[in-house]
Amino acid sequence: MKLSRALLRNDxxxxxxxxxxxxxxxxxxxxxxxxxxxxxxxxxFKHLSRNGKIKDKKNINELNSYLNGLDDDLKKRFPNAESxxxxxxxxxxxxxxxxxxxxxxxxxxxRIRTHLSxxxxxxxxxxxxxxxxxxxxxxxxxxxSLLAEHRMINSFKTRFNRSGKISKNIYWVKLKNNKINLxxxxxxxxxxxxxxxxxxxxxSKAISYKMTIEEVFKLIKCKKNNSRKSKCDIATLLxxxxxxxxxxxxxxxxxxxxxxxxxxxxxxxxNINVIEENVKNFSKNLEYxxxxxxxxxxxxxxxxxxxxxxxxxxxxxxxxMIEKLSRFxxxxxxxxxTIEEFNKLPDNFINKDLNNEQNIIKYLxxxxxxxxYLRKSEANTIVL
Numbered sequence: 001m002k003l004s005r006a007l008l009r010n011d012x013x014x015x016x017x018x019x020x021x022x023x024x025x026x027x028x029x030x031x032x033x034x035x036x037x038x039x040x041x042x043x044x045f046k047h048l049s050r051n052g053k054i055k056d057k058k059n060i061n062e063l064n065s066y067l068n069g070l071d072d073d074l075k076k077r078f079p080n081a082e083s084x085x086x087x088x089x090x091x092x093x094x095x096x097x098x099x100x101x102x103x104x105x106x107x108x109x110x111r112i113r114t115h116l117s118x119x120x121x122x123x124x125x126x127x128x129x130x131x132x133x134x135x136x137x138x139x140x141x142x143x144x145s146l147l148a149e150h151r152m153i154n155s156f157k158t159r160f161n162r163s164g165k166i167s168k169n170i171y172w173v174k175l176k177n178n179k180i181n182l183x184x185x186x187x188x189x190x191x192x193x194x195x196x197x198x199x200x201x202x203x204s205k206a207i208s209y210k211m212t213i214e215e216v217f218k219l220i221k222c223k224k225n226n227s228r229k230s231k232c233d234i235a236t237l238l239x240x241x242x243x244x245x246x247x248x249x250x251x252x253x254x255x256x257x258x259x260x261x262x263x264x265x266x267x268x269x270x271n272i273n274v275i276e277e278n279v280k281n282f283s284k285n286l287e288y289x290x291x292x293x294x295x296x297x298x299x300x301x302x303x304x305x306x307x308x309x310x311x312x313x314x315x316x317x318x319x320x321m322i323e324k325l326s327r328f329x330x331x332x333x334x335x336x337x338t339i340e341e342f343n344k345l346p347d348n349f350i351n352k353d354l355n356n357e358q359n360i361i362k363y364l365x366x367x368x369x370x371x372x373y374l375r376k377s378e379a380n381t382i383v384l
Contacts, residue, residue, distance in 0.1 A: 002119035003067070004048065007053060008023070070116050071120070078131075078134040084112050089136055090137055090149050091112055095131045096132070100127060101158055102152040103149065112134070143369075144329060144339055169203075170186065171199065171205075172184070172188055174194075174195070175194045175196075175257060177194050177254060181221065195258050201361070218241075223244070230245065268305055306375075332367075
């Protein structure tokens with residue numbers, strides 16, 4: 001793969017074995033069975049090894065050194081690449097003073113080299129081909145680098161960053177007094193809300209949590225019409241109450257559901273332990289599908305529980321939390337994450353035109369990044 005990227009970058013559309021087999025017209029074809037694949041790979045390798053750019057390489061070490069070395073053309077275009085430090089920080093590629101891509105690394109020198117090497121990936125090649133300048137900034141730790149990368153991606157709307165872009169909305173999962181089913185809403189408070197879960201920083205997370213709640217509480221999924229004498233197929237299949245039967249009491253169902261939510265989440269730790277015990281029992285009885293389903297439920301509840309607790313700790317200025325964050329040079333005040341080191345970044349780094357709702361979304365996203373990092377950096381914790 002690396003050889004093909006380095007030597008055939010402008011000669012083939014991709015570096016799949018079948019593409020290279022056709023390019024070199026190998027006698028063995030890529031027939032998707034083990035023997036044919038091995039023989040085809042061997043032939044492709046022989047053709048690649050005859051390429052003039054690597055004919056003088058005497059051993060694997062020399063070959064790897066070439067593949068991982070800086071491309072001569074890119075070395076001229078980005079002359080500061082070789083002087084990058086082997087420390088934590090962020091780097092960004094620019095074209096006509098517009099930032100195209102932002103990345104973070106624990107070792108800036110090595111990470112930048114992978115983008116500029118002869119064997120760089122398709123994405124890296126796209127980034128460097130559309131850039132004329134490289135900049136990097138040393139930062140004191142990985143967490144600050146993560147936050148700086150995140151802010152730059154969202155401040156400059158970088159072209160080639162796929163992940164890290166925050167959604168425009170916060171979502172809530174609600175039980176409402178005028179609907180039989182749970183609803184996903186962008187509004188936190190409405191007069192017909194009986195109970196709410198959230199906030200969720202993406203629609204997909206809200207959907208996932210809604211499905212978890214429906215499964216845990218066996219909530220109704222059919223539609224209220226009070227026209228049947230017996231349960232509908234949906235209610236029978238899911239083992240839930242049925243809102244279609246003529247004697248169904250809508251108000252009573254809502255009251256019972258709200259009370260069960262309050263009771264369950266007042267004792268969430270205990271209920272998560274029960275789910276964990278169920279996972280073990282299902283696994284012991286070889287009921288792996290049930291075990292997997294309950295494992296996902298447990299993870300979903302735990303993740304939101306941790307985020308909710310983190311929000312409370314931060315907003316109440318919990319001493320341990322504030323002390324922990326201060327070790328990273330981070331201060332949280334008035335729904336704002338403040339980091340002094342960010343003065344090293346570009347002048348227009350902070351977008352001052354955000355409205356209040358966008359600021360809250362940005363704040364919650366940054367809190368989630370911090371929480372994820374704290375989980376990852378401590379033993380026996382879950383990484384989202």
